Amino acid sequence: MPRIVVDVMPKPEILDPQGKAIVGALPRLGFTAFSSVRQGKRFELTVDGEVTEEILEQARNAASTMLSNPVIEDVVNVEVLAEDAEAE
Amino acid sequence: MPRIVVDVMPKPEILDPQGKAIVGALPRLGFTAFSSVRQGKRFELTVDGEVTEEILEQARNAASTMLSNPVIEDVVNVEVLAEDAEAE
Amino acid sequence: MSETPLIADLGAPENAPLSDAKIGVVTFPGTLDDRDAARAVRLAGATPVPLWHADTDPAALRGVDAVVIPGGFSYGDYLRAGAIARFAPLMAKIVDAANSIDKLPVLGICNGFQILTEAHLLPGSMVKNDHLKFICRDQTLRVENNHTAWTNEYREGQEITIVLKNQDGQYVADEKTLDALEAEGRVAFRYVGWNPNGSRRGIAGITNTAGNVVGLMPHPEHAVEPGFGPLDANGTYSTDGLGFFASVLSTLVGESK
Amino acid sequence: MTTAQKFNIDTVEHAAGTPDVELPWAELGLKQNEFEEILKLLNRRPTAAELAMYSVMWSEHCSYKSSKVHLRQFGEKLTDEMKKDMMVGIGENAGVTDLGDGWAVTFKVESHNHPSFVEPYQGAATGIGGIVRDIISMGARPVAVMDPLRFGAIDHPDTARLVHGIVSGIGGYGNSLGLPNIGGEVVFDPIYQANPLVNALAVGVLRHEDLRLANASGVGNRVVLFGARTGGDGIGGASVLASESFDDTKPSKRPAVQVGDPFAEKVLIECCLELFKHSLVEGIQDLGAAGISCATSELASNGEGGMRVELTNVLLRDPTLTPGEILMSESQERMMAVVTPEHVAEFEKVMEKWNVEFSWLGEVTDSGRLVITWDGETIVDVDPRTVAHEGPVYNRPFKRPEWLDGVQADTFRTSAAGKALPESGDELKAAVLELMASPNMCDKSWVTKQYDHYVGGNTALASPDDAGVIRVDEETGLGVAISTDANGRYAYLDPYTGAQLALAESYRNVATSGAVPMAVTDCLNFGSPEDPEVMWQFAEAVRGLADACQTLGIPVTGGNVSLYNQTGTTAIHPTPVVGVLGKFDDVARRTPSGWQQNADGQAIYLLGTTRDELDGSEFANLRGHLGGLPPKLDLEAEKTLGAILINASRDGMIDSAHDLSEGGLAAALSEMVLRFGVGARVALDDLCARDGVDAFTALFSESQARAVVAVPRSEEVRFNDMAAARQFPVVRLGVVDVLATSLEVQGLFDLPIAELREAHEGTLPKYFG
């Protein structure tokens, strides 16, 4: 069944304690290539049937009203998941 | 500066309490198009300089050893964020 | 030396028979219940020894006879509970010692349990409570396996009341793992009455095959002193948690005999 | 090009040469007269950085400019008796009280109301974070928190958002710090609709020698900033400073809300405690409102009088911040300390051990000036006292509201709501059930079970008991009890008495637990001080509280004022939240608030006198009525009652005790039954006959200075003798009955515990899931 992906990230100017803790831990495991890390959320919404423009619009609305907190987060992406991605 | 995105989702067979709560709440706000929701994580790793294959490999390793727990999660995606996405 | 600050008085009561038994209590950044665990060790008659997560000294385990990984929010529980702590230098030593022929007894409580699963000393993992909220309550458990290093002073089937408090306490594993745990008697504790977080098969705690490594979500170290812990079903203060520490002392005595 | 030039920085030199530059003082919240005062103080125009500092430090929040003239009474009305155990009083980050044996305790309550309305989770979380840093900065280990909360109507569409966010924010932050939450309040009233009150209290303990104050003494000592990096938090409204030259048009992005990092704060606590243990800091100050502006100016003016700081040394989360913004930033989880040169290396070792970032900013001087440079160029050169302590003080006009006479004349008994009151047994039973299920009287465990109340292993009592009790010394059992209380309806009807009643209730709660009351903290939540009627409420409340403290002999050691809690012209009820702290020599002597399983046959007594006092009561509230006068205050009776409760508990004469407050006797008896699920049989006849009241009044009146106790049979004579010796009224109501499964009020009704529990516990889950 088709899925819509919604990606939500903390606003760039907002402190992201989780990202901060991760970027502090990575070098201890030898991962030294990354200067900063931010942790956000990825939602996969499953649609029964075809993804119409109206349904995509619902997803966009849900993303901005419920799946994200606009005070501290940005919705960075709402898109239909490519079919092949479903396989895995 | 370039960023690498790592997407991690709960394994399909693991119950996702947050996704379940969301799918229960969506219809109350009039979002009726979605039959299931799963909530995962999106990490954005910033690289100072160019993203070499070696750095991408570091990101893949970090994704599977630390950013996800293979008992409950799958890494569904590791990729360089398109340049234009950085603008926003 | 890396001393854990302000773990209160670390000495065992004088003349306690096992006061020379040394039980390590690990502190990570964000650990909360280290002082409580040290108190429980002391009340059980042994000597708590503070251990520091970042200690890279070859003798970082400081010659302890057993280790408690206490509860809390190591690294804020950021990323996943226990995910970052698991990579601490001290953890590598603990994993080695637990898997060695000496089978160092290791108890992981709450965040400690989460760390043990992240470190693959115990199978499965914890996800958010099914109701998605932090929950703190007096919780009854049934002791399902009284043959581990940390449960041998309980009766099999004994119901004990200790404290439950967590946000990510829902124990999950795939069916095959769960079946194997059941078949091998490695479910050490099960919730009684009500499953407070949606854990698979009501599992509150498990053990490794050898029985020296035990992890559980509820907190025995908060049920060791009358007046300062949970109430049992009769409304009286429970000290049921002391059994964990008494058990490991029996284990140590048994070994030294 | 110097950095100053690159940023187009407004230096002191530049300011002196450009007297006519237009400054955005009004946008920064300064009044014309205040700006003129700054010009006078400096004898030139302020630089942008100086303007930033004065504007935040002279804000209502930081300078107490409207409240100061009234708050002085807390100091002026101190008697020698009140000063006896007070080690640190008002003026420092938190007050400190001597507990004996070399132990001391510090506690304080603060508000985070507005941020919690905007972003409930983070607002409440950072409220806990802020008050805990105040406690650390005294040299203490924080040991517990409490959270007095007020929300709008329980069924208002916005209330669930606030309740969920605020409760999980308090829990999320406090639980992660390892601080047991031992009490608080949850009140619903439409008056708090868009103005929820989120007050947070923290308590800490210390050895006398660890006491630290916020002062920068010792010329040549180094000044260090440590903890989280500085970001653009809390300066959103001041984005006019985004360009220091005031001509840039592009506003930079600044966070609208602050996000807390409880992990960073937990590490900060441990790190500070290690600094104290090895005596590595001379003075220390937390960074809260007004950030570095506040910390530098307070430390400097409380110490040798001078300090020099190089601002480019501040570690930044956002490199685009300008000097003025850095000075104003309210980023969380930061501390500033003063360290002697010989301790620098050891200090750095502690930081490295805990992986805490730090930067050396400058040093203490005796110049009497706070000099801040940016890459060597002076951008601030002020007398720090003028920033920190000598801000504007307003004697705002106040006036008793004209509507108050009408409200006070509208008593419950004469109102329509006071007609057709419950009378028969069945009616009274239904009323008790309705009361106990009502939003304000219902079980609050939906909230409190989201809080860890066990961590630390020293919690001897927590909600729902009358006071939270924490053991301080494991050897001796020395400990403290704390309760917080306020009744906005009482204070609305009469702010002077209402504030005193809040203190009386808090005092009574502490005494009921068995502790000796010692100190007071308060958070004064009011509407706009620019409204003379609100200002009158405020003045009356402070006067009342200060007078009552004097009578009870316990000092206010610290607190906080939150003004402008209003929507349009409608202010919240005046809500003076009062916290009282008491001491136990041994917490093993504490008294729980319900009948215990082993208490079968114990005698139930009511202490105190019951009058016809329903105005402002919970019962009147259930009937939608608010008018008349609050219950009569009798502080001498409170003192006597307190003494009886404390002595009786110390001498083993009572096994449980519960004070009477909102909901009166009906609530007290219900709660005592529900506490451990143990039934009781009581009769009201003697009480009604003695006090001349009917059963309804006996059950629902909110007369003060009352408590219900359970006395073991063997102690009854002694107990009665003690009350008689103090000429305090007691009446025997009945007995505890362990086998009974109900609360039986003889001749009226028999209320099954299960039914009562269902009503009591069902309400919050029904609204909040």
Ligand SMILES: Nc1ncnc2c1ncn2[C@@H]1O[C@H](COP(=O)(O)OP(=O)(O)O)[C@@H](O)[C@H]1O
């Ligand atoms: N309502 C009040 N009652 C007593 N003291 C108060 C009150 N409000 C503020 N104070 C005291 O005034 C001083 C400054 O308060 P505040 O600015 O809140 O401190 P901080 O800067 O530590 O947050 C503190 O000592 C505080 O205890």
Ligand SMILES: [Mg+2]
């Ligand atoms: Mg302060």
